[in-house]
Amino acid sequence: MEALEPLIYAGELSPGRDRMIAELEDINTLCATYRPRIYRYALLSLRDPDLAESVTQDCFLKAYRARDEFRGDCSLATWLTRIATNLIRDTTRSRRFQFWKMASTTAVEAGTVADRLRAPGLSPETALVVREELVKIWDSVATLPGKQRSVFLLRFVDEMELTEIATAMGLHVGTVKSHLHRALAAVRKAMEKTR
Amino acid sequence: MKTYHLSAWEQEDYVLNQGTEQQSPQVLRHLAECAGCRSAVARLEHGVDVFRSAAVEWSSECLATRPQQHLSVSMRRLPAVAMRWAIAAIIPLVLLVLAFLPFHLTSPRVAHPALQPSDDALLEEVDEQVSEAVPSSMESLTYLVSTQSSAGSAAAAPGSKHIVQTN
Numbered sequence: 608m609e610a611l612e613p614l615i616y617a618g619e620l621s622p623g624r625d626r627m628i629a630e631l632e633d634i635n636t637l638c639a640t641y642r643p644r645i646y647r648y649a650l651l652s653l654r655d656p657d658l659a660e661s662v663t664q665d666c667f668l669k670a671y672r673a674r675d676e677f678r679g680d681c682s683l684a685t686w687l688t689r690i691a692t693n694l695i696r697d698t699t700r701s702r703r704f705q706f707w708k709m710a711s712t713t714a715v716e717a718g719t720v721a722d723r724l725r726a727p728g729l730s731p732e733t734a735l736v737v738r739e740e741l742v743k744i745w746d747s748v749a750t751l752p753g754k755q756r757s758v759f760l761l762r763f764v765d766e767m768e769l770t771e772i773a774t775a776m777g778l779h780v781g782t783v784k785s786h787l788h789r790a791l792a793a794v795r796k797a798m799e800k801t802r
Numbered sequence: 803m804k805t806y807h808l809s810a811w812e813q814e815d816y817v818l819n820q821g822t823e824q825q826s827p828q829v830l831r832h833l834a835e836c837a838g839c840r841s842a843v844a845r846l847e848h849g850v851d852v853f854r855s856a857a858v859e860w861s862s863e864c865l866a867t868r869p870q871q872h873l874s875v876s877m878r879r880l881p882a883v884a885m886r887w888a889i890a891a892i893i894p895l896v897l898l899v900l901a902f903l904p905f906h907l908t909s910p911r912v913a914h915p916a917l918q919p920s921d922d923a924l925l926e927e928v929d930e931q932v933s934e935a936v937p938s939s940m941e942s943l944t945y946l947v948s949t950q951s952s953a954g955s956a957a958a959a960p961g962s963k964h965i966v967q968t969n
Binding site for chain 1: 852
């Protein structure tokens with residue numbers, strides 16, 4: 608057993624790879640496990656439920672077809688997030704998306720989301736302030752550059768570790784931190800406007 | 803211990819490192835003692851929490867209205883699977899055709915039924931000609947040979963046909 612471990616790592620294949628490959632083989636279970644997470648990431652990145660659904664399905668299809676290429680050097684969630692990130696980037700670069708982005712009304716969307724915010728135990732005045740704050744944050748996140756927004760969502764919505772985000776985004780940890788600082792600064796600035 | 807307030811960068815660093823072991827002990831000590839910085843950090847964290855709650859809520863609502871994905875995945879996989887089966891079915895057919903094509907090109911053609919009567923008549927005519935021992939054009943020569951050799955072959959019948967032996 609001691610002699611096997613260096614051989615396994617010499618090929619840069621994780622010992623847990625076989626288990627994760629088996630998990631990848633069962634696409635329905637894979638979807639059931641990771642779909643909410645990937646869909647949420649796509650939805651918040653694209654702000655379009657239909658496009659998010661399309662990206663989510665493409666993500667699982669790509670993962671399933673490329674399951675033999677999965678080296679097991681990161682978790683399945685991180686690997687799927689990486690695939691989703693690439694798909695989201697491709698989608699946002701498309702002309703069709705650019706057109707609909709220009710035509711969309713983010714203010715209405717932010718208000719719609721804010722209406723669903725549950726604020727139990729808050730007075731009506733405080734709830735109103737929180738609602739206004741959310742609308743500002745929502746819009747500021749929407750206007751963040753692509754990588755900053757992705758990093759922000761992965762850290763503060765999906766609560767991924769910085770190293771996982773770095774792997775998923777193909778960035779250095781330092782770059783991830785830099786993006787997060789800028790994103791947080793934008794959010795802070797947006798919150799200051801509600802004061 | 804820091805004697806001044808945390809900078810915006812330090813506050814953001816604290817928020818983005820929440821839940822990790824990368825927090826600076828100095829920043830932690832300062833936050834424990836400075837209500838102003840603690841309030842600023844709490845406000846930033848609150849904003850992020852509100853955003854997360856709304857995002858998760860909205861995503862869950864959108865997802866609940868969507869059909870089960872495994873059906874969609876099956877549907878989208880269908881063309882690829884169907885294409886593979888179609889190719890698998892076509893390849894043996896093509897190979898079969900290619901294997902029999904040269905044989906088909908070199909094999910004798912089967913006579914058309916409409917042409918058979920004339921062919922039969924032609925064959926009968928050929929058979930008649932072949933069955934004759936001496937062709938009609940050479941029949942006169944046989945008489946010549948018969949008269950010259952009548953001495954040697956007196957037993958020969960007058961109407962019999964003989965072939966000339968030249969050597």
